[in-house]
Amino acid sequence: MGTLSCRERMISTATLWVASLLVLFPMRRRLVGGFMAEYRTPRFTKARTRLRWNRNTLGSVNTRIPTASSGTARQIVRLFAQSQQTDKIHIHDEDEQQQKCSLPTVASILTTSYLDLVSVEVPEPEESVIHLLSTALDLPWETGYRDLRKILMRPQSQSIPSSNNLLANQVLTAVQFKTYQALLVRRKTMEPIQYLTGQWDFLDYVLTVRHPLLCPRPETEELVELVREDLATLAAKNNSDRCRLRILDVGCGTGCIGVSLAAKLPNSFVEAIDVEHVAVATATENAERVLGAQYQARFNAQLCEAEVFDVATVQDRFDAVVSNPPYIPRADMGTLETTVVDFESETALCGGEDGLDVVRSIVKKLPFWCVENAVCWMEVDPTHPALLRKWLESDCSLGVVFVHTYRDLYGNDRFVKLRVTRTK
Numbered sequence: 001m002g003t004l005s006c007r008e009r010m011i012s013t014a015t016l017w018v019a020s021l022l023v024l025f026p027m028r029r030r031l032v033g034g035f036m037a038e039y040r041t042p043r044f045t046k047a048r049t050r051l052r053w054n055r056n057t058l059g060s061v062n063t064r065i066p067t068a069s070s071g072t073a074r075q076i077v078r079l080f081a082q083s084q085q086t087d088k089i090h091i092h093d094e095d096e097q098q099q100k101c102s103l104p105t106v107a108s109i110l111t112t113s114y115l116d117l118v119s120v121e122v123p124e125p126e127e128s129v130i131h132l133l134s135t136a137l138d139l140p141w142e143t144g145y146r147d148l149r150k151i152l153m154r155p156q157s158q159s160i161p162s163s164n165n166l167l168a169n170q171v172l173t174a175v176q177f178k179t180y181q182a183l184l185v186r187r188k189t190m191e192p193i194q195y196l197t198g199q200w201d202f203l204d205y206v207l208t209v210r211h212p213l214l215c216p217r218p219e220t221e222e223l224v225e226l227v228r229e230d231l232a233t234l235a236a237k238n239n240s241d242r243c244r245l246r247i248l249d250v251g252c253g254t255g256c257i258g259v260s261l262a263a264k265l266p267n268s269f270v271e272a273i274d275v276e277h278v279a280v281a282t283a284t285e286n287a288e289r290v291l292g293a294q295y296q297a298r299f300n301a302q303l304c305e306a307e308v309f310d311v312a313t314v315q316d317r318f319d320a321v322v323s324n325p326p327y328i329p330r331a332d333m334g335t336l337e338t339t340v341v342d343f344e345s346e347t348a349l350c351g352g353e354d355g356l357d358v359v360r361s362i363v364k365k366l367p368f369w370c371v372e373n374a375v376c377w378m379e380v381d382p383t384h385p386a387l388l389r390k391w392l393e394s395d396c397s398l399g400v401v402f403v404h405t406y407r408d409l410y411g412n413d414r415f416v417k418l419r420v421t422r423t424k
Helices: 002-038 042-059 070-102 106-119 125-137 141-152 162-168 174-188 193-197 218-236 256-264 277-297 330-335 357-369 384-394
Strands: 199-202 205-208 245-250 268-274 299-303 318-323 370-379 400-407 413-420
Touching (some): 106 125, 106 141, 125 193, 193 199, 218 245, 256 268, 256 299, 268 277, 277 299, 318 357, 357 370, 357 400
Parallel strands (some): 245 268, 245 318
Antiparallel strands (some): 400 413
């Protein structure tokens, strides 16, 4: 009986050994083999080393596992599963770390995206990447552009200024990188930078800009300065019973002309009209942005065509009319850059066959809108001043005379000043 009992114990032990091996051997091959097939790259070296250790350990299980029991076998399986779960955690952590490391720094993405835009011949590549990255990083408008420009435009022989080191070495977040990439793709289609940033500088102000309104341009800044100087003199000579200078902005768009004049001429009120709903909304927003809480007492925009605008709907006649009307001759529309013709409003650009359709309408309405001796300033095509002068000199019944032509920064006859001699 004693011998039989010992033999039974030996058989029982051997049976447990065999059962354990039958259970563990295929399991470890499936588990380890699956992980090894999935992670065969250098970044998972630590995880792969751990998996190899598990496989080697279990490979010599016949020398490492003591006298087995069903409880011991279950414990081994449990320990093996726990080790695999630990590997998964480490692999997940390393994957996150790798993803973070793959995101670019501010300095590197400025350089690479600048070269990218140059390679596809996007206009103003340096301005584009600086403004778009500043927008994606949500940097302050007043300082973001300047700081990024110092990083991008430094001479190759010079290191990044110490004051910009922190920004230059900043790693973009996944959201910032995705936002910037989306803006860059749109810029490659030649979409104006102003639409992508949603705002732009105009003189001393930062104005909201929306598609499809005309983007504020340097030439229009010149117009505002000329008008400001002229109206400041006019305001000083104003009658005592007309203490406030009244200005009409025809075709206001973003409101850049009217809002700027209201800001620069404190004793003025600007009425603005446009045929686009988005223009009225944007001009009003910019008035509040620049003029502050009192903007309603200084500026008003309404949806209206010049042809039907009636001064009976407002308080009084105007001392000045200013406009940047659509003035591109139809034949010249095809010569405009893609950034202009494909995105900005054709209604705000094309002035008919000779470009004077809207200009003529404004001139004819001046005696109905204005007080006597009121002035009208307009930005026009370089071919227009001579045509306007000839027209007004030949038709005295209009009650409007041609005063002077002014050139822009590029030497083009760009601005005209007219005067109302008789009201109707």
